Amino acid sequence: MIRLLAKPVSAVWLLLMLATGLSWWLGLDHGIPSDQPSDYRYISSGLMIIAFIKVRIVIRYFMEVREAPLALKLICDGWIVLVCVAIIYLYWFGVAI
Amino acid sequence: MNSADCFSAVEREAEIKPHVPGEVGIWVFILGDMLIFGLFFIVFVYYRGLSVELYSQSQATLNKNYGAINTLFLLASSWFVAMAVDDMRNKTVKLAPVFLPLAMLCGLGFGVVKIIEYREKISAGITITSNDFYMYYYIFTGLHFLHVLIGMGVLVFLWHRARLAVTQADVRDGAVIEKDMVLIESGASYWHMVDLLWIVLFPLLYLMK
Numbered sequence: 270m271i272r273l274l275a276k277p278v279s280a281v282w283l284l285l286m287l288a289t290g291l292s293w294w295l296g297l298d299h300g301i302p303s304d305q306p307s308d309y310r311y312i313s314s315g316l317m318i319i320a321f322i323k324v325r326i327v328i329r330y331f332m333e334v335r336e337a338p339l340a341l342k343l344i345c346d347g348w349i350v351l352v353c354v355a356i357i358y359l360y361w362f363g364v365a366i
Numbered sequence: 367m368n369s370a371d372c373f374s375a376v377e378r379e380a381e382i383k384p385h386v387p388g389e390v391g392i393w394v395f396i397l398g399d400m401l402i403f404g405l406f407f408i409v410f411v412y413y414r415g416l417s418v419e420l421y422s423q424s425q426a427t428l429n430k431n432y433g434a435i436n437t438l439f440l441l442a443s444s445w446f447v448a449m450a451v452d453d454m455r456n457k458t459v460k461l462a463p464v465f466l467p468l469a470m471l472c473g474l475g476f477g478v479v480k481i482i483e484y485r486e487k488i489s490a491g492i493t494i495t496s497n498d499f500y501m502y503y504y505i506f507t508g509l510h511f512l513h514v515l516i517g518m519g520v521l522v523f524l525w526h527r528a529r530l531a532v533t534q535a536d537v538r539d540g541a542v543i544e545k546d547m548v549l550i551e552s553g554a555s556y557w558h559m560v561d562l563l564w565i566v567l568f569p570l571l572y573l574m575k
């Protein structure tokens with residue numbers, strides 16, 4: 270069992286579980302008054318960045334794309350960057366479009 | 367050559383030879399699915415920006431704990447599957463017949479929480495037609511749930527192959543045939559994608575204020 274937990278995939282999994290706990294905690298109300306929505310905006314942006322870091326870890330370690338040809342690595346990273354940037358951009362400036 | 371040299375030689379070979387995990391076809395499907403869900407995420411955030419108040423009020427009725435527990439279920443499930451694949455690739459096939467049912471159990475846990483959550487919402491009178499937020503909530507989580515159900519079928523298939531490999535192991539000195547490994551990696555990659563999509567859906571629907 271200890272041998273299993275020593276594998277990189279297990280260390281990464283532990284990190285993902287902790288990141289989920291952190292996201293859940295960040296998503297709780299922390300007594301920020303509702304007349305300061307900009308504070309929530311930083312938290313929300315952070316939550317999305319954490320989520321896409323988790324996604325990259327899942328792709329690299331669980332889906333084993335770290336050993337895949339460069340093209341597949343680039344497509345996956347491209348998806349992560351595009352979708353993450355689009356979400357955060359629309360979240361901040363969406364209505365202005 | 368000592369064992370450390372052997373290990374580094376194997377590692378070097380793995381570094382030199384890139385390897386697509388599973389069939390190329392399954393990756394076309396996975397990337398297509400990711401593209402569609404990526405568009406879903408973007409559409410959701412855009413429309414959220416047009417009526418932030420409505421989305422925030424509706425989101426406040428969702429139970430964050432359910433979302434978080436389900437993320438943990440899928441992550442645990444993915445770990446079991448990754449370990450099972452590793453086990454079969456190493457041709458030991460000791461863990462896979464145990465870890466794949468455990469992965470299914472986590473998937474089942476996800477399903478149970480999801481059904482409890484849907485029941486609570488529906489009994490509170492919240493349905494797909496209540497407002498735009500709930501429309502996206504039901505469509506996105508519903509489609510994702512469909513992926514989970516298909517994934518459960520995939521896990522049953524992987525379990526079947528793992529058990530078959532155990533019986534074959536006696537005959538072929540632990541050799542799991544190459545074709546099987548491609549199928550197993552394909553199924554595992556699909557299951558990890560189901561996990562990946564939920565990792566984004568959770569903050570997007572439950573947490574982003």
